[in-house]
Amino acid sequence: MKIKTSFVFGVFMAFISSCLVLSPAFAIENDECMECHSDDTLERTESEGMKEDLFIDYDRFKYSVHNVNGVTCIDCHSDIEELNWDNEVPHPTSLAMVDCDGCHEDEGEAYLDSVHKKAGGKGITIPCYACHGYHFVSHLEADSVFERENKFCLKCHNPDHFHDWLPQKDTHFAFVECAVCHAPDSPRYISLRFYDLISKGFLSAKDLLAALGTDYDTFMDTLDKDKNDIISLEELEDMVLLLRQKDIRGTFHGELVLDLVPSVHHINRGGANRECEQCHNPQSPFFEEVYITLNNEDRTGQRHKVERKVLESYYVNHFYAIGGTRIRYLDKIGLVLIIGGLSLVTGHLLARIVTAPIRRKRKEKKDEFSI
Ligand code: HEC
Numbered sequence: 097m098k099i100k101t102s103f104v105f106g107v108f109m110a111f112i113s114s115c116l117v118l119s120p121a122f123a124i125e126n127d128e129c130m131e132c133h134s135d136d137t138l139e140r141t142e143s144e145g146m147k148e149d150l151f152i153d154y155d156r157f158k159y160s161v162h163n164v165n166g167v168t169c170i171d172c173h174s175d176i177e178e179l180n181w182d183n184e185v186p187h188p189t190s191l192a193m194v195d196c197d198g199c200h201e202d203e204g205e206a207y208l209d210s211v212h213k214k215a216g217g218k219g220i221t222i223p224c225y226a227c228h229g230y231h232f233v234s235h236l237e238a239d240s241v242f243e244r245e246n247k248f249c250l251k252c253h254n255p256d257h258f259h260d261w262l263p264q265k266d267t268h269f270a271f272v273e274c275a276v277c278h279a280p281d282s283p284r285y286i287s288l289r290f291y292d293l294i295s296k297g298f299l300s301a302k303d304l305l306a307a308l309g310t311d312y313d314t315f316m317d318t319l320d321k322d323k324n325d326i327i328s329l330e331e332l333e334d335m336v337l338l339l340r341q342k343d344i345r346g347t348f349h350g351e352l353v354l355d356l357v358p359s360v361h362h363i364n365r366g367g368a369n370r371e372c373e374q375c376h377n378p379q380s381p382f383f384e385e386v387y388i389t390l391n392n393e394d395r396t397g398q399r400h401k402v403e404r405k406v407l408e409s410y411y412v413n414h415f416y417a418i419g420g421t422r423i424r425y426l427d428k429i430g431l432v433l434i435i436g437g438l439s440l441v442t443g444h445l446l447a448r449i450v451t452a453p454i455r456r457k458r459k460e461k462k463d464e465f466s467i
């Protein structure tokens with residue numbers, strides 16, 4: 097992600113000025129805002145009589161990706177240039193909308209090519225924060241498909257309505273992030289997560305590392321015996337055995353998720369992937385990149401590359417197996433196609449199979465006559 101250089105410059109200037117105490121405009125600290133906005137009874141009455149809560153939960157804000165990266169209240173509420181303590185409200189009361197694209201230029205540009213942005217033409221405004229929120233924005237990398245969908249798309253859409261052509265909807269929604277299909281030009285990868293069969297839940301990176309007797313820094317050193325920076329099938333097996341010695345039994349689940357790049361915003365009507373073969377095929381480019389993601393406390397993820405071969409292994413449970421000749425799921429899909437009569441070719445073939453005895457008889461008759 098590219099953060100506008102003027103912002104970087106701004107931070108630099110803020111740093112300089114906080115050292116020299118030169119420019120009061122840069123000196124409005126979060127603390128000053130919080131003198132009033134930490135009051136959980138602070139609210140105002142809107143013209144329609146609705147109450148608007150003006151309290152900011154600073155304990156949550158503290159952990160937001162923005163605060164952690166030094167973005168302050170006035171970096172976003174940039175039309176507050178000074179606090180005039182003589183007034184009851186020390187700043188203007190109708191502030192401009194916060195401009196997210198000012199800093200996130202690339203995402204702002206990518207968002208132009210999106211049904212959500214274009215809805216503006218119909219009078220429906222969907223700002224960045226309709227999906228991301230604003231005071232408590234967090235990194236997304238370590239989030240599961242479930243968390244990503246809940247935070248974003250499911251706030252407004254009920255996917256049950258639109259996907260009747262897709263068999264096993266729930267399975268797909270549990271393992272394929274919505275935007276993997278709906279923003280088809282974005283790079284994607286498979287994120288393997290360790291599922292503990294005894295506690296019936298996903299093991300956090302912290303628990304996984306503790307069980308392996310290692311930590312974030314030494315994880316790869318412990319695992320990657322041949323030091324090629326890729327976890328091979330054998331190395332993954334060693335890891336599973338090590339966990340078993342600690343009485344942790346489980347399997348890996350694979351989730352198909354997007355890389356975090358601006359083009360994830362290219363969601364458009366009629367533009368989604370629906371070709372089964374695009375994923376259900378041994379050579380699918382969708383399954384090229386495989387990683388184990390260790391989630392950090394700040395919800396960033398530490399990604400470690402895994403050999404593609406592991407997807408076919410015993411240790412990866414319930415994942416659409418690829419590369420093999422006896423593909424368990426492909427049989428099922430074949431069945432679905434036939435039952436659903438989705439394919440003309442299949443229908444034609446089926447007709448030929450059913451009518452085969454008749455045709456054979458006819459041929460025999462023909463043969464008799466032609467002798
Ligand atoms: C002395 C108390 C006080 C301080 C200090 C203060 N505010 Fe406010 N703020 C208020 C009150 C009261 C309102 C509601 C104003 C109204 O009635 O419309 C408000 C409203 C707001 C709003 C909503 C306005 C809008 O247009 O939607 C924002 C945003 C805001 N404050 C941000 C800040 C920021 C950022 C700071 C620090 C730079 C800050 N405030 C400092 C008291 C304060």
Ligand code: HEC
Nearest residue numbers: 126129133149150152162167168169172192193194225230
């Ligand atoms: C990442 C940008 C960002 C940061 C940082 C930020 N705000 Fe906001 N804030 C927003 C947005 C966006 C809104 C809602 C819509 C708007 O005003 O454009 C908002 C709304 C508000 C409101 C109105 C009430 C509400 O919750 O909707 C207040 C008050 C407020 N902010 C105060 C603050 C204070 C105090 C800080 C620092 C502790 C702060 N903001 C930091 C983006 C930000």
Ligand code: HEC
Nearest residue numbers: 097196200203204207223224227236244354356357358360
């Ligand atoms: C319709 C919902 C939606 C809207 C609106 C939206 N985003 Fe996103 N954004 C997403 C999704 C989904 C992702 C990918 C997250 C994931 O894969 O879990 C994402 C990812 C991001 C990322 C991280 C990826 C990167 O490029 O670094 C940033 C930053 C971001 N969005 C900023 C913005 C900004 C700025 C806007 C407004 C111009 C915006 N978003 C509008 C849904 C949305």
Ligand code: HEC
Nearest residue numbers: 103161165167171172195196199224225228230233235236
């Ligand atoms: C003053 C500049 C600034 C503004 C304004 C701003 N951001 Fe950010 N944003 C940042 C910085 C800096 C980061 C952290 C950089 C990073 O993660 O690479 C960040 C990170 C993010 C991320 C996490 C990206 C990731 O890689 O996981 C999202 C999502 C995001 N911002 C959305 C928003 C939204 C939505 C708004 C508007 C409400 C907004 N930002 C306003 C500077 C800004």
Ligand code: HEC
Nearest residue numbers: 211215220222226227248249251252274275278363364365
């Ligand atoms: C804030 C609410 C909101 C969120 C969150 C949201 N959408 Fe939408 N979405 C809409 C609206 C409103 C439209 C209709 C726009 C129009 O009529 O032009 C729409 C349209 C669409 C369409 C086009 C089809 C249609 O019915 O018009 C798709 C596909 C879509 N959204 C997918 C997604 C995905 C995937 C996500 C999560 C990344 C998401 N949306 C998040 C509100 C939302």
Ligand code: HEC
Nearest residue numbers: 245249253255258268269272274277365366367368369370
């Ligand atoms: C396997 C791929 C796939 C997955 C996963 C998927 N979709 Fe879809 N979705 C499609 C296709 C294909 C359509 C048909 C319309 C199209 O081509 O955009 C569609 C249609 C839609 C529509 C209506 C679009 C229209 O034109 O009326 C919405 C809204 C939508 N999906 C939202 C979601 C949400 C939310 C999720 C995640 C919970 C999701 N989708 C997951 C492929 C997928």
Ligand code: HEC
Nearest residue numbers: 261262263264271352369370371372375414415416425429
């Ligand atoms: C974007 C990629 C993608 C597309 C497109 C897609 N699938 Fe899937 N599908 C998956 C993944 C990944 C799984 C594995 C979920 C899991 O781990 O069990 C899956 C699971 C399935 C399963 C369940 C396997 C089982 O036993 O649990 C069936 C059946 C299936 N898909 C059929 C289809 C059909 C038919 C289509 C086309 C109409 C289709 N899929 C389109 C990715 C996709």
